[in-house]
Amino acid sequence: MALIELKNINYCYSLGTAFEKHALRDVSMAVDAGESVGLIGHTGSGKSTLIRHFNGLLRPNSGQVLYQGNDLWKKPNEIRSIRFQIGLVFQYPETQIFEETVGKDIAYGPRNMGLDQEEINARIRESLQCVGLDKSYLERNPFRLSGGEMRRVAIAGVLAMRPKVLILDEPAAGLDPEGRHALFDALHQYRRKSGAAVVLVSHSMEDIADFVDRVVVLDQGSVALDGPVASIFAQAEKLVSIGLDIPQSTKVLLGLKAKGYSVKTAAYTVEQAERELLCFLKEADRP
Amino acid sequence: MTRDLTVGQFIPGHSLMHRLDPRTKLMLTFLFIIQVFLTKSALSLLFLLLLLWIYIVCAQVPAQKVFRAVRPIIPVIIVTALLNIFYVSGHVLWHYAFLRITDQGLFTGFTLLVRLITLIAGCSLITYTTSLNALASGLEQLLAPLKRLHFPVNELSMTLSITLRFLPTLAEELDRIIEAQKARGAQFGTGTILNRIRAFFPVILPLFMSAFRRAFELTNAIECRCYHGGEGRTKLHPLKLRRLDYAAVIFFLAAFAMTLIFNGIRQPF
Numbered sequence: 405m406a407l408i409e410l411k412n413i414n415y416c417y418s419l420g421t422a423f424e425k426h427a428l429r430d431v432s433m434a435v436d437a438g439e440s441v442g443l444i445g446h447t448g449s450g451k452s453t454l455i456r457h458f459n460g461l462l463r464p465n466s467g468q469v470l471y472q473g474n475d476l477w478k479k480p481n482e483i484r485s486i487r488f489q490i491g492l493v494f495q496y497p498e499t500q501i502f503e504e505t506v507g508k509d510i511a512y513g514p515r516n517m518g519l520d521q522e523e524i525n526a527r528i529r530e531s532l533q534c535v536g537l538d539k540s541y542l543e544r545n546p547f548r549l550s551g552g553e554m555r556r557v558a559i560a561g562v563l564a565m566r567p568k569v570l571i572l573d574e575p576a577a578g579l580d581p582e583g584r585h586a587l588f589d590a591l592h593q594y595r596r597k598s599g600a601a602v603v604l605v606s607h608s609m610e611d612i613a614d615f616v617d618r619v620v621v622l623d624q625g626s627v628a629l630d631g632p633v634a635s636i637f638a639q640a641e642k643l644v645s646i647g648l649d650i651p652q653s654t655k656v657l658l659g660l661k662a663k664g665y666s667v668k669t670a671a672y673t674v675e676q677a678e679r680e681l682l683c684f685l686k687e688a689d690r691p
Numbered sequence: 692m693t694r695d696l697t698v699g700q701f702i703p704g705h706s707l708m709h710r711l712d713p714r715t716k717l718m719l720t721f722l723f724i725i726q727v728f729l730t731k732s733a734l735s736l737l738f739l740l741l742l743l744w745i746y747i748v749c750a751q752v753p754a755q756k757v758f759r760a761v762r763p764i765i766p767v768i769i770v771t772a773l774l775n776i777f778y779v780s781g782h783v784l785w786h787y788a789f790l791r792i793t794d795q796g797l798f799t800g801f802t803l804l805v806r807l808i809t810l811i812a813g814c815s816l817i818t819y820t821t822s823l824n825a826l827a828s829g830l831e832q833l834l835a836p837l838k839r840l841h842f843p844v845n846e847l848s849m850t851l852s853i854t855l856r857f858l859p860t861l862a863e864e865l866d867r868i869i870e871a872q873k874a875r876g877a878q879f880g881t882g883t884i885l886n887r888i889r890a891f892f893p894v895i896l897p898l899f900m901s902a903f904r905r906a907f908e909l910t911n912a913i914e915c916r917c918y919h920g921g922e923g924r925t926k927l928h929p930l931k932l933r934r935l936d937y938a939a940v941i942f943f944l945a946a947f948a949m950t951l952i953f954n955g956i957r958q959p960f
């Protein structure tokens with residue numbers, strides 16, 4: 405059984421006014437325990453709208469949201485407790501920081517869960533370490549940190565709830581390469597430690613190609629593609645027609661293939677592409 | 692949710708009413724209000740209803756929307772009308788203890804009811820057919836003569852347009868922050884009063900931070916463009932009165948005159 409399952413979700417913004425906007429059309433998808441899924445789509449395709457359904461922030465106009473097989477909206481008063489298990493990191497999460505020290509801000513989620521002080525302290529330290537910041541940050545003013553550090557503090561605030569599913573909306577947007585690396589390291593570490601499922605939202609394939617196992621592609625509010633990473637990247641033309649990019653390394657291989665070289669194109673990280681090319685060159689050297 | 696509040700009631704469209712200059716609409720709304728208050732006789736009351744119907748048709752706004760604007764104040768209207776029914780003297784039609792209903796009272800109460808509903812419905816049309824920005828810019832032009840009295844019209848209108856421009860942005864931001872804190876288990880509107888107030892800090896503080904950040908960015912952007920207030924500034928979309936506006940003014944003035952005439956004609960009441 406899937407951990408979270410969305411069934412035939414429809415959602416309209418400003419329903420019944422002149423500004424009505426049908427943002428999601430008949431979307432169905434599932435996330436299994438421990439899985440890592442990439443949610444990709446052009447800007448405005450409904451990614452952010454979709455993930456707000458996972459933890460009951462938006463109520464679908466029709467369709468069902470199932471968490472561990474239970475319909476979320478059958479018991480609306482229990483949604484809050486489910487939110488502690490489905491951690492949602494919004495786009496630019498650093499803008500929601502409000503406490504005067506890093507430690508206090510991270511404590512907000514655990515405190516809302518009603519944990520005791522000792523447990524809260526343990527979780528603060530753990531999640532801070534997970535995002536690669538040392539203890540000296542605990543007492544620092546979050547508003548004096550760099551953009552990348554602030555974002556990692558905000559993410560630590562969600563990790564401290566130890567969610568079973570971690571959903572991140574464009575977590576790397578606007579970060580420099582160094583900040584991006586630190587961020588993805590943190591995500592890798594959280595997954596390895598907790599075995600949580602991760603849903604990574606992005607409009608860039610490159611960002612998430614080496615992080616996820618499965619990709620769901622949204623186009624204008626409906627699911628266009630859903631499958632393992634390799635099989636999605638194999639459909640480069642379709643992706644391009646939706647307005648999405650494919651990783652540079654895949655592009656190189658596709659270009660070679662178009663020129664008549666017999667390379668395999670199912671590579672989407674630089675390492676895989678390198679291996680593929682070396683393999684091809686060795687074969688070409690042979691008489 | 693907040694976004695629905697802040698776009699106002701404006702319904703984009705191309706009706707006659709939509710195409711009028713905002714200045715014309717502001718002035719005519721004012722004229723219409725006076726007209727409603729001057730409406731006294733049964734005949735002019737009927738005429739007023741006819742006018743309202745014509746205006747609604749010209750605005751191409753669904754009638755049910757117009758009456759939705761009236762709905763919230765219906766209790767007030769009814770109470771006012773009832774008071775009039777019981778307090779105005781005239782031929783007594785019915786009485787019980789100290790309560791008396793007279794023919795004059797009945798008429799006055801009913802007139803008041805119709806006039807107030809017409810007033811609100813009529814005024815709602817301008818908000819349905821004019822965007823907030825157009826209203827602000829119309830108001831600025833109408834107030835322009837006050838510059839002679841050293842009234843800071845330009846500054847006021849700049850502030851007004853910036854406020855209007857950023858209301859939806861801040862509302863969106865507010866929605867976003869509320870959602871983000873809810874995702875971390877925030878609860879609003881439960882518990883003791885102290886707890887309820889405390890629950891809003893995680894929302895208000897980030898909202899202020901972001902408002903200040905935007906204000907600084909905007910200040911820089913404005914200074915980089917060498918903005919220096921109103922003197923000699925021209926508009927991208929200057930307001931221009933067209934034939935339609937003159938026609939509308941003539942129509943409204945004629946209607947106004949008709950009301951006065953209908954008031955004067957001898958009638959049963």
Ligand SMILES: Nc1ncnc2c1ncn2[C@@H]1O[C@H](COP(=O)(O)OP(=O)(O)O)[C@@H](O)[C@H]1O
Nearest residue numbers: 417425427445446447448449450451452453454
């Ligand atoms: N609060 C809102 N009110 C009305 N329309 C919205 C709102 N938020 C998003 N939309 C619209 O819904 C569509 C999907 O938006 P979104 O889910 O933010 O897309 P993405 O995250 O993929 O860029 C867009 O067309 C957007 O304009």
Ligand SMILES: [Mg+2]
Nearest residue numbers: 451452495573
């Ligand atoms: Mg988005």
